[in-house]
Amino acid sequence: MAQKNIAGHTVDVDAEGYLTRPEQWNRAIAEALAQELNLQLTDAHWKVIEFLQSDYRERGTVPGMRRLNKVGGFATKDLYALFPDGPIKKAALIAGLPKPASCV
Amino acid sequence: MSTNSPDRIRKVSIIVSRGSLDGVYPGLIMANGARMEGIEANLFFTFFGLYAVMKGYQDKIRIATVGNPAMRVPDAKGFPLPTLLGALPGMSAFATRMMRKEMEKLDIPPVSEFIEMIHDAGGRIYACKATVDMFHLKPEDFVPQVDKVLTVGEFYELSAGAQIIFT
Numbered sequence: 001m002a003q004k005n006i007a008g009h010t011v012d013v014d015a016e017g018y019l020t021r022p023e024q025w026n027r028a029i030a031e032a033l034a035q036e037l038n039l040q041l042t043d044a045h046w047k048v049i050e051f052l053q054s055d056y057r058e059r060g061t062v063p064g065m066r067r068l069n070k071v072g073g074f075a076t077k078d079l080y081a082l083f084p085d086g087p088i089k090k091a092a093l094i095a096g097l098p099k100p101a102s103c104v
Numbered sequence: 105m106s107t108n109s110p111d112r113i114r115k116v117s118i119i120v121s122r123g124s125l126d127g128v129y130p131g132l133i134m135a136n137g138a139r140m141e142g143i144e145a146n147l148f149f150t151f152f153g154l155y156a157v158m159k160g161y162q163d164k165i166r167i168a169t170v171g172n173p174a175m176r177v178p179d180a181k182g183f184p185l186p187t188l189l190g191a192l193p194g195m196s197a198f199a200t201r202m203m204r205k206e207m208e209k210l211d212i213p214p215v216s217e218f219i220e221m222i223h224d225a226g227g228r229i230y231a232c233k234a235t236v237d238m239f240h241l242k243p244e245d246f247v248p249q250v251d252k253v254l255t256v257g258e259f260y261e262l263s264a265g266a267q268i269i270f271t
Contacts, residue, residue: 085142
């Protein structure tokens with residue numbers, strides 16, 4: 001298991017940089033991970049991140065786009081604007097969650 | 105991340121030529137999946153595939169229960185459905201309903217919603233001019249997500265640098 005030093009913390013990550021132990025996540029780590037993706041987190045980003053985390057806690061899986069639309073209330077367009085080129089992958093990475101595992 | 109490797113796919117052009125449920129969905133899933141990976145995606149609908157982008161027909165796309173030797177009942181590991189039974193009125197609608205229920209559980213959207221999702225994700229959606237002419241269709245027959253009716257030449261032009269996938 002690889003380790004990575006980020007925002008002054010040492011965290012366990014997989015080969016693609018996703019945190020493997022969600023309890024190691026904190027907001028400073030999220031900010032630093034976002035910066036690596038050239039993103040500056042705003043309140044709108046945080047709403048998505050927090051929804052992903054609470055939905056993951058509830059169901060044990062990263063939600064797909066339709067669930068983000070219908071349950072989270074986020075529009076597809078807005079998600080692509082906030083996290084360009086791969087909204088769920090990027091948001092999940094920043095949120096300290098595993099790589100999304102669904103096809104849709 | 106692996107998304108920066110030089111040989112990653114950057115652009116796909118997906119052709120949807122069939123109008124059955126199993127003819128339409130793979131192309132939609134691939135186009136949506138491409139956008140989710142940051143890959144540029146063009147969807148080109150031709151022949152019966154056009155029904156996926158025609159107003160009033162999008163969500164009437166069904167599974168073929170005749171001429172589909174892989175079709176089994178009541179589920180994927182059940183018995184092969186005899187062609188004569190598959191031809192009974194309502195069989196195709198029934199099989200489609202069953203399949204839709206499973207898709208709903210997986211959050212795979214109905215065709216109309218899926219097309220909207222792909223369009224909102226930045227995927228571009230085109231209709232084939234030859235088929236539009238052959239079927240006597242007009243621009244107003246299509247859902248608003250259709251960006252343009254294209255000739256095959258224009259399709260190749262906008263597919264420069266793309267992988268072309270025919271479904």
